[in-house]
Amino acid sequence: MPIPTKPPHLHTQACTTAMRSVRDALDLLGGKWKLPIILALLGGPKRFKQLQRDVLGITAKMLSKELKELEMNGLLVRSVQADATPVAVTYTLQSYGDTLFPVIEALHDWGLQHRNRIMHPQVPAVEKTAVFEQVVAA
Amino acid sequence: MPIPTKPPHLHTQACTTAMRSVRDALDLLGGKWKLPIILALLGGPKRFKQLQRDVLGITAKMLSKELKELEMNGLLVRSVQADATPVAVTYTLQSYGDTLFPVIEALHDWGLQHRNRIMHPQVPAVEKTAVFEQVVAA
DNA sequence: CTGTATCCATGGAGATACTG
DNA sequence: CAGTATCTCCATGGATACAG
Numbered sequence: 001m002p003i004p005t006k007p008p009h010l011h012t013q014a015c016t017t018a019m020r021s022v023r024d025a026l027d028l029l030g031g032k033w034k035l036p037i038i039l040a041l042l043g044g045p046k047r048f049k050q051l052q053r054d055v056l057g058i059t060a061k062m063l064s065k066e067l068k069e070l071e072m073n074g075l076l077v078r079s080v081q082a083d084a085t086p087v088a089v090t091y092t093l094q095s096y097g098d099t100l101f102p103v104i105e106a107l108h109d110w111g112l113q114h115r116n117r118i119m120h121p122q123v124p125a126v127e128k129t130a131v132f133e134q135v136v137a138a
Numbered sequence: 139m140p141i142p143t144k145p146p147h148l149h150t151q152a153c154t155t156a157m158r159s160v161r162d163a164l165d166l167l168g169g170k171w172k173l174p175i176i177l178a179l180l181g182g183p184k185r186f187k188q189l190q191r192d193v194l195g196i197t198a199k200m201l202s203k204e205l206k207e208l209e210m211n212g213l214l215v216r217s218v219q220a221d222a223t224p225v226a227v228t229y230t231l232q233s234y235g236d237t238l239f240p241v242i243e244a245l246h247d248w249g250l251q252h253r254n255r256i257m258h259p260q261v262p263a264v265e266k267t268a269v270f271e272q273v274v275a276a
Numbered sequence: 277c278t279g280t281a282t283c284c285a286t287g288g289a290g291a292t293a294c295t296g
Numbered sequence: 297c298a299g300t301a302t303c304t305c306c307a308t309g310g311a312t313a314c315a316g
Contacts, residue, residue: 019173021249022242028252030168032289035157048298059290064299074255077265086297087296094265096255099248104160106244110237111159114166117212117234170309186278197310202279224277225316 025103028073033058033066038100041076041093048089067091075100163241166211171196171204176238179214179231186227205229213238 029035033055040046040054052063070076075097081088167173171193178184178192190201208214213235219226 015177018246019177021247021253022173022245024249024253025245026164026168026173026249030164035160035164039153039157060299061291061301062289073252080298084297089298092265099251103244103248106241107160107163108156109159110241111162111164113237114211115159115162198279199281199311200309203309218278222277227278 028069029100029103029107031066033062034070035104037063037066037070038075038093038097041091041097045090045092048091051091166207167238167241167245169204171200172208173242175201175204175208176213176231176235179229179235183228183230186229189229 036055036058037051040051046054048060048063048067051067052058052060055063058066067076067078071078071091074094076094077092079090079092081090174193174196175189178189184192186198186201186205189205190196190198193201196204205214205216209216209229212232214232215230217228217230219228
């Protein structure tokens with residue numbers, strides 16, 4: 001079982017290890033551009049300039065940097081057609097990228113219901129309210 | 139169905155709307171401190187100072203700011219015991235926070251397998267390799 | 277104890293110009 | 297086309313001092 005339900009007070013090794021996995025995924029998907037790039041490449045292989053057109057607002061610097069990271073993580077492959085003139089570079093999403101779908105879907109589902117919840121507030125039933133006995137002095 | 143499998147070239151409304159949900163979730167979970175705070179509160183309600191001790195390295199400023207955000211999102215409740223002296227404030231995770239578990243679990247599972255994959259590289263079977271015909275000039 | 281206010285260092289990201 | 301190099305701006309976050 002991945003996430004312990006009742007972690008002890010101090011950070012245990014198991015706790016930090018589990019968190020590291022979550023953070024790995026979060027860091028890969030996080031940031032402003034990773035998702036748009038991945039989505040743009042779902043439509044098939046694209047060249048650098050085409051990507052920059054599809055991912056609205058991204059600069060060449062950022063696109064280059066983000067593509068490198070995604071490539072290092074095995075999510076896409078960079079291939080060069082040196083014979084073409086001028087040289088053509090295409091970026092192709094790997095099938096490994098599909099393994100991200102359950103993650104993205106989980107994020108999407110939660111985000112969607114959360115937005116609904118925030119927009120249409122319920123009765124604010126607060127749980128385990130206010131005072132609880134053992135207030136540890138500190 | 140949340141995420142379209144084959145988005146068109148340009149960003150459609152459906153595409154950006156779906157992405158907004160993902161980003162909502164990503165933004166809430168992202169950052170350096172959100173996860174550690176949530177995890178720390180899984181063990182039960184805690185006071186400000188106790189949280190600062192449990193979440194290693196966080197400053198009062200950051201803790202205060204992050205707690206506000208989590209409260210605004212309905213994930214926790216801030217309650218004040220004004221009668222106590224000095225005043226005591228406790229933060230309690232709401233059961234709504236449990237809805238994040240599938241998300242965190244998905245992130246965790248992917249992050250774990252990804253780290254294994256990165257650490258123990260497979261045969262680098264590149265798909266849809268290199269050259270593909272219709273190179274759109276631009 | 278529970279924060280807030282202020283100052284300040286750092287890094288991330290945009291704009292621009294340039295190279296192969 | 298496919299990037300890289302520089303410069304600069306600004307938001308984020310740490311440190312510290314202070315307040316209720």
